[in-house]
Amino acid sequence: MQQTELQQHNINKTQTQQQQFNTNQEKTNMKFAVKTWCKSGGARVGLLQLSSLGIEIETPALMLTTRKGLPAFISPDHLSFLPSPDSRLLQFSPMHFMECPDLKTISNIGGVHRLLGLQGYGFVAVPRDSILSLPEGSSSNKNGASFETPCGRFLVKPLEYMKMISSMKPDLWVSLADEVAASVTVKRNKASVDRTITWLDACISLKPSDGALFGSIVGGCSVEERTRCAQEVAKRNVSGYYIGGFGLGDSIDERSTYLHAVTDLLPKEKPRQVCGLGLPEEVLQGIAAGIDLFDSTYIYHLTLEGFALIFPLNDKCKHKHDSQLCAVTSDYTKINLKATIYRKDTSRIVEGCTCYTCQNHTKAYINHLLNVHEMLAQILLEIHNTHHYLSFFRLIREAITEGKFEEFRQNFIQNRRRHLLAASHSTYEQESPMR
16 A cells, blocks of 8 residues: 555656656746837847747847748748848747648647647747737627638637647747737727736636647727736736737827737737837837737738848949939839839849849849749849848847937938939929920
8 A cells, every 4th residue: 555655656666757847848938038129119139039940039029921831932942042140930820720630640640840840949829910910809709719710710719729739839929819900899808808808817827738829819909908908917927028019000109009009018038029010110110119029921912022122231232223214113111023124133132132033133133024924033132032031130239239220210211202202203303395
């Protein structure tokens, strides 16, 4: 009898030690530390470490938006052409896998890392994205959140969502949120906050031992509701924060107020992620409020339409163009490579750019590929656009470190406004009849 009790005691002790090990492992799988603060404002440079993968990424950082785990036009072989480790954080929506393969198959394979053969990359699971998984607030209810997907509209309950997370084994994942459009009523907005907090508690109670949980914060166009949600989420045991509800009809002029209302209340030592801020000006606005992680749906939409990013990064990396010719094809940040003026342009997209596309191909070739509808056009464009935007984030981090972020931000905005004004005058002159 004594031997049986001793064996049971050893079993219980082993189980307790294993639980402690799992808890410690969860805490150490993701580490985040702020390295530099901007002297004025909330901008900061941090270091995000995924110790299980041996990845260290400086923030503010861009997470590459994917379709079923991979960028829309970049194959696994071409990912190596992107700057590393900046490009090693991939964001995906579990809703992309609603049709196939099934969760048991993904789990048996070993999660998204092994499913895609990308063990050296970090994966961030977010219910919503701005490409294939759009929140449908009018169809959500107290039981779950509704999403529009290529497979139809789905109501996803917290338990179902957590089964997805457990099977896919992402490194970071966001709790289920009820994100609503800016035009909803006060009552509906309040309900979205209540549901999001309730679902966060459900996700916490069901969360797997691995993967860092980011608590969702919503509140629409109400400072009071966003403040209430941030205060409640900050009380929970989460590894970071996801600030949602942007890009759904909200005004860019009022967005700074909503962002600061949230970030001012959050613990400084934990990372903040946002969805819905894609334009360079929006990214700068988010960084000024203390956001660390951004998605890259902006790159996807640019690439799909045949645009290439060209805004200057430094003295060696500039786009050379004729202001008269490019008035209708450029807005300082990008050019439309479908335009006929690039048909015989043998220059690179950006002179001095070190991306694979600029090192090997010309505007004329990409213009040809676009006009004959070859997918290689999008492949080359997405490689360049991703490389260029990652370099933009690197410059932002340098500006924060040097204490020049606000100067960098104002210069970028003023240069774009100046360019747009000059382009509009040039267009007007070209369209005016000759006297």
